[in-house]
Structures are given as C-alpha cells and as structure tokens.
Amino acid sequence: xxxxxxxxxxxxxxxxxxxxxxxxxxxxxxxxxxxxxxxxxxxxxxxxxxxxxxxxxxxxxxxxxxxxxxxxxxxxxxxxxxxxxxxxxxxxxxxxxxxxxxxxxxxxxxxxxxxxxxxxxxxxxxxxxxxxxxxxxxxxxxxxxxxxxxxxxx
Ligand code: NI
Numbered sequence: 095x096x097x098x099x100x101x102x103x104x105x106x107x108x109x110x111x112x113x114x115x116x117x118x119x120x121x122x123x124x125x126x127x128x129x130x131x132x133x134x135x136x137x138x139x140x141x142x143x144x145x146x147x148x149x150x151x152x153x154x155x156x157x158x159x160x161x162x163x164x165x166x167x168x169x170x171x172x173x174x175x176x177x178x179x180x181x182x183x184x185x186x187x188x189x190x191x192x193x194x195x196x197x198x199x200x201x202x203x204x205x206x207x208x209x210x211x212x213x214x215x216x217x218x219x220x221x222x223x224x225x226x227x228x229x230x231x232x233x234x235x236x237x238x239x240x241x242x243x244x245x246x247x248x
Pocket of ligand 1: 183
C-alpha cells in the first residue's frame with residue numbers, strides 16, 4: 095500500500111464522511127479506495143462502449159459561474175447532430191440542471207460528455223446510456239439495465 099496526502103474542500107469531506115457513516119464504513123481509507131475504484135470503473139465503462147447509442151446526459155452546474163452557460167451552449171451546438179432534445183430545470187437559486195437526450199455514435203457522445211465535465215462551474219455530469227433500438231430488437235426480453243452492469247446504484 096502507498097500512503098498519499100491530499101487536500102479536499104471541507105464540505106466535500108464532510109459529505110463523504112456522512113455517506114461512509116450511513117453505509118457503515120469503519121475506515122475512511124477504505125471508503126476512498128472504493129470511491130476511486132468506482133470512478134475508474136465508470137470511466138472504463140464509458141470508454142468500452144462502442145457503436146450507436148441512445149443516452150441521457152445529466153449536467154448540474156452553478157449558473158452564477160462566469161461563462162459556464164455560454165460554454166455549455168457552445169459545446170452543445172458543436173454536437174447538434176447527436177443531441178435530440180434538452181431540458182433545463184432551475185433546481186435551486188444557485189444550480190441548474192440540464193437533461194440532454196443524445197443519439198449517435200458513442201465516440202461523439204463521449205466527447206460531448208467529457209467536454210462538459212471539464213468545465214469549471216459544472217458540478218456533476220452523468221452519462222446514462224442504453225443500446226439503440228436495433229440491438230434491443232435482436233435481444234428480446236433484455237432490459238437496457240444489462241448495459242449497466244458496472245454502473246453501481248449505490
Ligand atoms: Ni436555470
């Protein structure tokens with residue numbers, strides 16, 4: 095095992111500790127190890143997808159953060175071929191949520207997702223993807239959830 099030290103915002107750490115407590119973790123290190131594994135798995139899952147996909151990207155951002163709304167709009171205009179629809183929800187005084195329905199090649203969908211993830215002011219981006227209609231026809235009875243075997247709900 096390696097030892098590392100890191101700086102974290104107080105609030106993030108407090109929230110993390112709260113989750114660990116709820117889940118019955120005895121050790122913060124174990125919690126951090128599991129969180130890192132989940133992060134890596136999620137990234138790998140996203141990178142392993144290929145072909146045409148239908149999906150939903152959920153983006154939560156602080157609309158007061160300078161330039162973030164313009165950047166999100168610019169990026170989405172670059173991917174208008176892949177974006178079928180989007181919905182904007184004014185979640186709180188500070189945060190907005192955008193739900194973007196995408197349909198297209200997964201390399202494009204992934205690039206769209208990652209460009210939005212990198213923006214400052216964006217707090218959370220999640221891509222949920224299901225196979226497109228054609229593969230569902232080939233596999234009758236299979237729910238889209240079979241695509242989420244690595245996408246833990248906890
Ligand atoms: Ni809003």
